[in-house]
Amino acid sequence: MEDQKLKEYIDALVEEKVNEKTLAFQNQLENIQQQLSTVQVRENEKITMLVTSFELDKVIPAFIIANGAASFGMDVTLFFTLWGINALKEKSIYKGKNIKEKMITMMLPSNPKSTTISRLNMMGVGTSMMKMMMKENNIETLPDLIDLSIDMGAKLIACQMTMGMMGITTDEIRKDVDFGGVALYIEEASESNITLTF
Amino acid sequence: MEEIKKHVLDCSNLNCPMPIVRIAKTIRTIEVNEQIEVTATDPAFKADVEAWIRKTGHLLISYAEEGRSRIAIIEKTK
Structure with missing residues (x-):
């Protein structure tokens, strides 16, 4: 029973961390995409x-x-x-x-x-x-x-x-x-x- | 197959930079995949038109010289 609880706790912790990281990556990606689009505007x-x-x-x-x-x-x-x-x-x-x-x-x-x-x-x-x-x-x-x-x-x-x-x-x-x-x-x-x- | 529309542009007796300017002006007015047949007598025409093609990305279909005349066929690609 104790083990089960511990596992759930660890799973939740891992998920939280993963979500946090994914969000950070997503933001970074959006930033880069935005920069790229402004670069493409100046094509001349x-x-x-x-x-x-x-x-x-x-x-x-x-x-x-x-x-x-x-x-x-x-x-x-x-x-x-x-x-x-x-x-x-x-x-x-x-x-x-x-x-x-x-x-x-x-x-x-x-x-x-x-x-x-x-x-x-x-x-x-x-x-x-x-x-x-x-x-x-x-x-x-x-x-x-x-x-x-x-x-x-x-x-x-x-x-x-x-x-x-x-x-x-x-x-x-x-x-x-x-x-x-x-x-x-x-x-x-x-x-x-x-x-x-x- | 549909026939490609070919525009004729006479740049005979025009000097640098006029043939390239005329080509650039004409290319703005025609549709993609249409062609221009340019005749020029400018001695720098071959070098100039080739550089223009390299830089602008349009297609040089053919280039020929007949006496003083230099004839290039250019296709608009974009």
Whole structure:
């Protein structure tokens, strides 16, 4: 009789322990499953580019790579700072700017169409010749590549600090552009498989 | 058996990155198991299309060169 009771007691104890352990395992499993499902959500690869120059020979490669990456189904983000902002300009506005801001506006291209090459520009002769050669070879122009990248889903971000420093207003920038600072860039770059600087 | 629907895409005289961009755009508009016949003259086309296929997981059914033209048939898999 004593033995029977002892056996029942031990059985109950074992069952309790087993249940406890099973529950712990179940929780762990659920946790892992949840983590897996969030991993699967981020299936797209990502590329982030930092564009600090405005010359054709820097910006065109950036946009060719942007369009190529978008064609591969990647998420594409381009962050424009310093001279790079000029690729996003639609026009130059002088009204309301101080003398230094007016001078820098005058010296920089007012839209991607009037952008020059970084070497052998020779007062514009070199750039004209390069543009002619590009046309003869049926290479896309910079404005076309920019429009195409937006069409392909690329995200273009203009650095607000640069805009503030140079006095560039949001009215001078094309409408399909986001504005942000270093935190936005770091967030995008930290999730990226590829980061490039131009 | 049902005939596979084949779309024709002419990328002749287009340069990098346009053939790949055009293919990517077209693939979005067609159904799974449909095909695209791409004609291109870009010298980098073979290397580019093969890389694109490896990365995106679609199928390269055939690739041929006729003079300057490079013809690839691609099948959408997903």
